[in-house]
Structures are given as C-alpha cells and as structure tokens.
Amino acid sequence: MTATLPLHTLIVGGGIAGSALAIALASDGHRVTVLEKQSEWAFQSSGIFIYSNGLVALDRIGVLPEILAAGFVVADGENVYLDHRGDPIVDVFYPSAEGGRIPPVIGIKRAEMHCVLATRMQALGVEIRLGTSVNAIDDGAAAGPAAGPVMVHTSDGAALSCDLVVGADGIRSRVRSLLLGDIEPIYTGFGVWRSIHRRPADVVSKLLMMGVGKRFGVMPISHDTLYVYATSNEPGRPWYAPDTWHAHMRAKFDEFQGPARRYLEELSPATETLYTSVEEVRLPLPWHRGRVQLIGDAAHASTPFMGQGGAMALEDAVVLAEMLGARTADASLTNTLQAFGERRYPRCAFVQDVSRKVGEAGGLENDASCLVRNDRMKAGAQADVDRFYAHMLGPY
Numbered sequence: 001m002t003a004t005l006p007l008h009t010l011i012v013g014g015g016i017a018g019s020a021l022a023i024a025l026a027s028d029g030h031r032v033t034v035l036e037k038q039s040e041w042a043f044q045s046s047g048i049f050i051y052s053n054g055l056v057a058l059d060r061i062g063v064l065p066e067i068l069a070a071g072f073v074v075a076d077g078e079n080v081y082l083d084h085r086g087d088p089i090v091d092v093f094y095p096s097a098e099g100g101r102i103p104p105v106i107g108i109k110r111a112e113m114h115c116v117l118a119t120r121m122q123a124l125g126v127e128i129r130l131g132t133s134v135n136a137i138d139d140g141a142a143a144g145p146a147a148g149p150v151m152v153h154t155s156d157g158a159a160l161s162c163d164l165v166v167g168a169d170g171i172r173s174r175v176r177s178l179l180l181g182d183i184e185p186i187y188t189g190f191g192v193w194r195s196i197h198r199r200p201a202d203v204v205s206k207l208l209m210m211g212v213g214k215r216f217g218v219m220p221i222s223h224d225t226l227y228v229y230a231t232s233n234e235p236g237r238p239w240y241a242p243d244t245w246h247a248h249m250r251a252k253f254d255e256f257q258g259p260a261r262r263y264l265e266e267l268s269p270a271t272e273t274l275y276t277s278v279e280e281v282r283l284p285l286p287w288h289r290g291r292v293q294l295i296g297d298a299a300h301a302s303t304p305f306m307g308q309g310g311a312m313a314l315e316d317a318v319v320l321a322e323m324l325g326a327r328t329a330d331a332s333l334t335n336t337l338q339a340f341g342e343r344r345y346p347r348c349a350f351v352q353d354v355s356r357k358v359g360e361a362g363g364l365e366n367d368a369s370c371l372v373r374n375d376r377m378k379a380g381a382q383a384d385v386d387r388f389y390a391h392m393l394g395p396y
C-alpha cells in the first residue's frame with residue numbers, strides 16, 4: 001500500500017508504550033485512536049525506575065518536565081549496594097545524559113506516570129476508548145498492495161478503519177495472538193515483591209541489598225513515598241493469594257537486616273503490596289504482519305533486573321513515530337514496519353539477554369559465591385554500569 005500522510009493509527013493498549021506512541025504521533029499531527037481495555041485508568045500499584053535513556057525518550061515526546069515533577073529524581077544517580085546484613089558493598093553512580101540535562105534515574109509511582117501520559121494524550125486530542133479491546137483485525141493483506149484501510153473489530157461491536165494498527169497491549173498481547181497465534185510468555189522462575197511506604201527524609205538514593213539468591217531494593221518515588229522491590233527464586237510458579245502478599249514478603253526476606261528491617265516490619269494488610277511472577281517474551285522478527293505492528297512488552301517483555309522494560313517501550317514509541325514521520329509518501333508502510341523491527345530488535349534483545357543473565361546468576365547463589373560476588377562488585381560494579389550505559393546512551 002502507498003499511504004499518504006497524515007496517518008490514522010489505532011493503538012491497542014494505553015500503557016507506557018501505547019500512550020507514548022499516541023503522544024508522539026499526535027504531536028506530529030497524525031490522527032490517533034487508543035483502545036484500552038481498562039474501563040478507567042487504574043494502573044497497578046508500585047513504582048518504576050526510569051533510567052537516563054528512558055528519560056531521553058520522555059524528553060523527545062515532550063513530557064519530561066511533568067514526569068520529573070511527579071517522580072523523585074536521584075540527581076547524582078547514586079545506587080548504594082549493601083549485603084543482606086546491611087554491611088556496605090559498594091556505591092555506584094548511574095550516568096546522566098546530554099551533559100547533565102537529563103538526570104541519571106528517577107523513581108515514580110506508575111499511576112503518576114500514567115496520569116502525566118493520559119493528560120497529554122487528552123490535550124493533544126487523542127481519541128481514547130476506555131473499556132474496549134479488540135476482537136479481530138482485517139488488514140486487507142489478502143486484497144494485495146492496493147488494499148483499503150485496516151479494519152479493527154472491537155469488543156463493543158464497533159468496526160473502526162485506520163491506516164495502521166499498533167499492538168501495545170503488554171505481555172499477554174491480544175494483538176500478538178491475533179497476528180501470530182498463541183505465544184505464551186516464558187516463566188523465568190523468579191518472583192518480584194513490591195510495596196509502597198512513607199519515605200524517611202534521609203532516603204534520597206537508590207539502595208539495593210544483595211542477599212543469597214534474593215535482592216531487596218528501596219527507591220524514593222515522590223517527596224513522601226518510596227517503593228520497595230524484592231526478588232526471590234520461585235521455582236514451580238507458586239501462587240500467593242493477594243491478601244497474603246504482605247505476610248509472604250515479610251517472611252521471605254526476614255534475614256534482611258539494616259535498612260530493610262523497618263520496611264519489613266511496616267508490612268501489614270494495609271500496605272499496598274504486589275507480587276508478580278516474572279515472565280519474558282522472546283519473539284523473533286518480524287514484529288509486524290502487513291500493517292499491524294507490535295511494540296513494548298507485546299514484542300519483547302524483559303525480566304526486570306536491569307529496570308529497562310519501560311525504557312525500551314518508550315524508545316519503541318519514539319523510534320516508530322520518527323520512522324513513520326520520515327516515510328516518504330510513496331514508501332510502503334510495511335517496509336517501514338519491517339525496518340522498525342530490524343532497528344529495534346538488537347537493542348531490545350541485548351537488554352533482555354543482560355537482564356536474564358543477571359537474574360540467572362542471582363538465582364544460583366550460595367553463601368560462598370556471594371562473598372566472591374561482593375568482591376567482584378567492589379572491584380568492577382561501576383565499570384559494569386559505565387559499560388552498559390555507554391551502550392544504552394549511544395544512538396539507537
């Protein structure tokens with residue numbers, strides 16, 4: 001098909017990737033419709049870190065000041081590493097970007113981040129259909145290159161026409177299953193426990209306590225709150241009833257001392273607590289079929305050990321909008337989507353691989369190997385961070 005600009009893009013999923021893409025495209029003058037299955041914006045509790053490369057992407061779509069105001073900036077990028085007793089291992093510093101204009105890392109409550117993104121979508125006139133999913137997509141490919149619009153049949157019985165459909169509907173993507181059949185995310189054997197607490201005034205850095213096969217992290221997410229995230233080996237994918245999460249979290253990390261103690265003791269039925277079984281999506285290219293494209297977790301959900309999944313979703317949005325904007329009127333949309341996948345795949349696979357290795361190494365630890373790990377961290381953790389971010393802050 002030879003599409004003419006501006007495009008009408010229908011995005012399925014108004015999470016990080018979908019909202020960012022909607023903002024980027026609408027800012028460039030394209031028409032955008034977002035289908036979001038939640039009947040009101042209600043994002044899971046807990047926080048998220050966004051490192052400098054993700055903040056660069058938020059800057060590109062024009063929402064960085066609001067995000068920084070809603071979150072907590074760790075201005076010097078400090079990450080304090082302790083062992084599970086609370087004894088220091090090493091401090092590392094994440095880099096800022098663009099000569100210090102973009103901070104190294106922020107923590108933000110997910111709901112606050114989505115509030116910023118939803119407010120901007122509304123201001124830009126993005127059509128948002130809450131409480132709506134997708135039942136079927138007909139991209140007209142069977143009719144050949146002169147095909148008409150893509151037709152999207154929604155869960156509320158509407159048939160919407162558009163030029164391009166983007167599946168930004170997360171790890172259990174419905175668009176992915178319509179495109180490629182059922183592809184189950186892979187369970188990784190890890191669980192993540194998260195909880196929200198009041199922030200003591202002196203907690204201004206990121207902290208990670210390295211246990212034996214377990215991690216216990218603390219990150220400020222606003223002027224008065226912080227978020228605890230803790231990982232454990234969970235072979236066999238156990239299920240925990242939500243009303244028991246706080247008690248399991250407290251018991252599982254009971255050997256953690258030092259700064260962890262106060263947060264473990266605070267855990268109660270009233271604490272906002274969340275347990276997540278960690279899954280991955282490893283999807284080879286192509287990430288599109290015809291004029292239907294997958295982005296974000298729908299295409300490449302990662303383990304969370306590098307804290308980069310949200311940043312990859314944001315970068316996808318920036319790159320896809322840029323490539324659609326740069327497309328000449330006679331260029332095929334499917335060729336642009338093919339090129340998008342080829343451009344994004346190596347970087348997303350790199351993040352997935354690094355993150356998976358970090359998780360797997362943690363999963364194999366014992367008391368003796370942790371002493372070696374701590375010595376290695378003292379000698380090389382800053383160099384590891386510098387190497388990783390030299391790559392992440394390079395061109396993509």
Ligand SMILES: Cc1cc2nc3c(=O)[nH]c(=O)nc-3n(C[C@H](O)[C@H](O)[C@H](O)COP(=O)(O)OP(=O)(O)OC[C@H]3O[C@@H](n4cnc5c(N)ncnc54)[C@H](O)[C@@H]3O)c2cc1C
Nearest residue numbers: 013015016017037049133169170174296297307309310311
């Ligand atoms: C425990 C954990 C901790 C993490 N921590 C971090 C971190 O600190 N930093 C970081 O950068 N990343 C982190 N991540 C990764 C990050 O959360 C994801 O990579 C990111 O949310 C992906 O964004 P997305 O928009 O692709 O998907 P999502 O954020 O999942 O959004 C998908 C959206 O689609 C909607 N949807 C789903 N199905 C449909 C449908 N059929 N129709 C319509 N709408 C639909 C959903 O309601 C949702 O709004 C973490 C992940 C986990 C599991």
